[in-house]
Amino acid sequence: MEGRLFRAFHPLGKEVQKKIKIFMTISFNKNIYSLKAIKKTIQAYKNLAKFKVAEKGSYFKIELTDIKKEIETIIEDEFCNYVLSQVKE
């Protein structure tokens, strides 16, 4: 999983956080997690972040951007748990 923080700089030199952009990528092993479960979770979380789904080798790569600030520290863990609960269903 990766994440990066971008800081916007004001043209006059003052460091101003115009918009804090965080993104992260979660890699789900295809042998363990189903795309259906991932998509269902994305649907449930659609108001909390933007999602992109890609495949690379034996993993589904889920990119999260525009994450709501208030849940940015927990969204990754909660998202993974929710996907797992949907796989079980």
Add this chain to the structure above:
Amino acid sequence: MQIKESENQVLITVSSKIYPLEAVYGAAYVFLNRTYIFLDEKKKGEILITLKAKEKMDKKQLENLAGEFYNELLNYSLRNEISKNNQKLREYIVSRALIGALGEDEEEVELEKTEEEPEEKIEEWKGDYLGLSIPWEKKFRKK
């Protein structure tokens, strides 16, 4: 087992030959409310389980958490085996019980017909094999 106390995590590896994925899902489900769980398969036939406690735990507590998870894997495997072994018996009992009840309501009641209330034509609902939507009057009318 690998404990990462600073990250509040414990990592467990299980062989999918001993504990199939279904058992891992089953055990994980029980822990979802108190741990964050992530599964991966770095090496074929080996499932890597990362348990991250939601509340802060020390090394001993993380060890216990892993122990509980192993126990739950065993429990799930046993329960799954019991369930599969008795599936046909359960299906037999349930179908005998449900079908057996359908033929029982033979009692008929004489109803008074009044001139003001003409008889309704009532269609049978094709999917209603338990007879739930058959109105009272039709079900119990004397022939």
Add this chain to the structure above:
Amino acid sequence: MDKIKLNKKKVGFVRYKKFGDEYFITNEIGRYFFLKPNDFNKFIEGKLDKKDKLYKELQKKFFIKDDLNSEDLIDIYQQRNAFLFHGTSLHIVVATLRCNYNCIYCQASSRNLKAKGFDMSKKTAQAVVETIFQSPNPNITIEFQGGEPLVNWPTIKFIVEAAEKKNKKAKKKLFISLVTNLSLMDSEKYDYIVKHHISVCTSLDGPEKLHNLNRPFVNGNSYQATTSWIKKFKEKEKKDRSLYRLSALVTISKFSYKYPKEIVDEYLKWGFRGIHLRPLSFLGLSNKFKDSIDQSVKEFLEFWRKSMDYIIDINLKGRFFWERGSAIMLKKILGDIDPNFLDLRSPCGAGIGQMLYNYDGKVYTCDEARMLGEDIFVLGNVLKNNYKQLISHPNLRAVCQASILENSPCDYCAYKPYCGVCPVSNYALYGDLFAPNANNYRCQLSIGMLDYLFKKLQNDKIKTIFKKWLGIKK
């Protein structure tokens, strides 16, 4: 736990859990047993001696597969699930959404008395009665709820009389009940209630201060308004034993947790024979008072255990007083006739056990669904749809399916024979008809209560008390 080798020929379908130092096992028909670890291993491995007392007890309770009386097992299973075959029995009618109280936990999203357009019309009421009597169930209960239903008294009278007229031909067992805060009761209404054999249930949350804190009444003291009529009802009951007993419900709010004994004592004081300690639901307006769910469960269970300890003590000292929620679970544990408490069965009673007819004619799967107010739980409208159409609605099938325990991880739980899920609560809490994990809100509550009850059942004196609650003599 060490790996045990299952004996596939001897071990019937069993669920189990660790219960203290022992293993607690149950089977499909709700029989249970406590086994020491060694005995549990022997049982699973099929190594119990047939001459052993333990083997005979397990065999009698249908745990031994190769020595099974399958015909009896089938009969019991059928009996325990008899509720599946009869159609909707409980019909809840919301006569009005208007209410003269402002309860802090109100789940019904009531409107104030001056609001317009929230009373059931006569036309809708007529359609409701027609629909109710299309149910094939020989037992029909019509329960009036609100808001405060007495605000729309003319409609209540209309429905009562229309139902009685309809029943002259249908000849069902018709039972009518009214849930009211009693503040608008008067002699005329009381006489009508007695004449038409209407059962009344009110709300009493505890001693005066606590009750008034939970249930503010704009026009005065809600405790005084309610208890003045409780007194009258109880006095009449003493003189005429044929009258339905007034019952009362307590709603436990976070203010109630400090007063387990006081709440029970209040019920004893007014002559009630029991109490139903229901946890606060997370529906409707009561969402405003939602603390963390886990914390709520812990606090409620602590309160509930203290209340139950006190109630059991009262019974041990010779006075009969029961707790209804426990009695419902105990009926599933100790008997084979399902109490038909619609939240505690598989599938739940949504639509097939109960229907709710809202003031505007909309029909919901249940009263919890109405409180949520979501269209996902609407089956139709009495002004446009008949019973057959309502019960065939895909929304009903979805909710039923979501409550079938056999289709869910609950099927592995040792408490499955005594439990149930509420898809409406799941939807309110988690945004899905299915709860996302085990040990969710309702699960924690049920497990907490069942753990307590099974522990108490190991005490013979307390088991006898529980059996008295259920009317079981032996």
